[in-house]
Amino acid sequence: xxxxxxxxxxxxxxxxxxxxxxxxxxxxxxxxxxxxxxxxxxxxxxxxxxxxxxxxxxxxxxxxxxxxxxxxxxxxxxxxxxxxxxxxxxxxxxxxxxxxxxxxxxxxxxxxxxxxxxxxxxxxxxxxxxxxxxxxxxxxxxxxxxxxxxxxxxxxxxxxxxxxxxxxxxxxxxxxxxxxxxxxxxxxxxxxxxxxxxxxxxxxxxxxxxxxxxxxxxxxxxxxxxxxxxxxxxxxxxxxxxxxxxxxxxxxxxxxxxxxxxxxxxxxxxxxxxxxxxxxxxxxxxxxxxxxxxxxxxxxxxxxxxxxxx
Ligand SMILES: Nc1ncnc2c1ncn2[C@@H]1O[C@H](COP(=O)(O)OP(=O)(O)OP(=O)(O)O)[C@@H](O)[C@H]1O
Numbered sequence: 001x002x003x004x005x006x007x008x009x010x011x012x013x014x015x016x017x018x019x020x021x022x023x024x025x026x027x028x029x030x031x032x033x034x035x036x037x038x039x040x041x042x043x044x045x046x047x048x049x050x051x052x053x054x055x056x057x058x059x060x061x062x063x064x065x066x067x068x069x070x071x072x073x074x075x076x077x078x079x080x081x082x083x084x085x086x087x088x089x090x091x092x093x094x095x096x097x098x099x100x101x102x103x104x105x106x107x108x109x110x111x112x113x114x115x116x117x118x119x120x121x122x123x124x125x126x127x128x129x130x131x132x133x134x135x136x137x138x139x140x141x142x143x144x145x146x147x148x149x150x151x152x153x154x155x156x157x158x159x160x161x162x163x164x165x166x167x168x169x170x171x172x173x174x175x176x177x178x179x180x181x182x183x184x185x186x187x188x189x190x191x192x193x194x195x196x197x198x199x200x201x202x203x204x205x206x207x208x209x210x211x212x213x214x215x216x217x218x219x220x221x222x223x224x225x226x227x228x229x230x231x232x233x234x235x236x237x238x239x240x241x242x243x244x245x246x247x248x249x250x251x252x253x254x255x256x257x258x259x260x261x262x263x264x265x266x267x268x269x270x271x272x273x274x275x276x277x278x279x280x281x282x283x284x285x286x287x288x289x290x291x292x293x294x295x296x297x298x299x300x301x302x303x304x305x306x307x308x309x310x
Contacts, residue, residue, distance in 0.1 A: 002065045004029040004153055004184045005050065010059030012045055012208075019045040020056070021208040027186065027201075029152075032179055034199035034216070035188040036295075038303055042208040043188050044081075047155055050186075051078050064152065074103060077151035081158045081188075085130045085138055092117075092126035095145055102149035109148070116144040120170070135162045143171065147178060154178060155186045160194060172198060192295035196220070202295075204302055211306045216295070223293035223301065226266040228275065233258045234283030242282040246270045263291055
């Protein structure tokens with residue numbers, strides 16, 4: 001199937017500054033795609049180009065198989081980091097106003113909004129003014145308004161900021177549900193834990209350049225540097241002695257009761273089954289696992305590496 005979005009060689013200058021430098025990204029339909037990068041990397045600039053708010057200096061954006069036009073914006077839902085609701089308007093009235101801008105009839109908007117308000121536990125707030133809402137509640141309203149017309153592409157900029165863990169989880173489930181129902185999601189965040197939880201693919205931008213692209217699981221595996229962990233009972237010194245020829249680095253956790261956990265970095269030629277056999281001889285092995293690199297480590301390592309190369 002065609003990619004829902006293709007960003008091809010996009011560049012954008014502001015006075016004396018290159019915000020995007022030949023960035024290309026392909027996003028398959030039905031994925032949650034992470035757009036990552038340090039502050040000022042160019043993420044918002046790219047999102048604004050995808051939303052037809054800003055024009056690129058060069059390059060092309062293809063949406064659903066054709067060059068992106070202003071008309072396509074009705075198929076894109078954008079939840080910006082800076083949330084804009086009219087404080088004096090009533091919540092329900094405002095939600096209907098935004099839904100009608102997206103092309104829904106008043107009756108349809110009301111029915112669907114009431115369903116969402118119910119799901120998000122904010123039905124009692126329908127007749128209150130926006131200014132009476134807490135930050136999290138206002139964010140729920142804005143989220144609902146963004147997704148209500150079921151756009152093909154949804155762009156969320158830091159959607160979880162300001163939410164407590166329960167509401168963040170509710171939102172996460174809703175995002176995954178939207179994906180399952182066919183929407184494609186671009187998710188921009190500095191929270192790498194949430195990237196591990198919901199993104200299938202990412203692009204990391206630094207100083208306007210795309211410095212890393214890939215599938216999250218593959219990247220976490222690739223950056224793991226052959227690390228694995230052994231949980232066991234027995235003498236850790238004996239185990240480390242036995243595994244010395246296979247590993248250059250050992251990290252022993254604080255023991256939890258009788259169980260202990262040792263992390264080790266295997267040389268590329270070492271087979272996991274040889275490690276297991278050796279560990280079994282030295283201790284009582286309980287569990288063996290590959291240690292995946294965290295997205296946090298991948299982010300920091302890759303950004304630092306490109307900075308050193310500059
Ligand atoms: N309208 C503008 N005029 C001039 N410079 C701008 C404008 N918008 C963005 N920039 C500059 O372009 C660069 C990229 O900014 P952008 O907002 O895209 O970064 P970002 O990756 O979204 O950052 P953050 O994570 O901090 O939100 C920054 O150096 C910023 O100062």
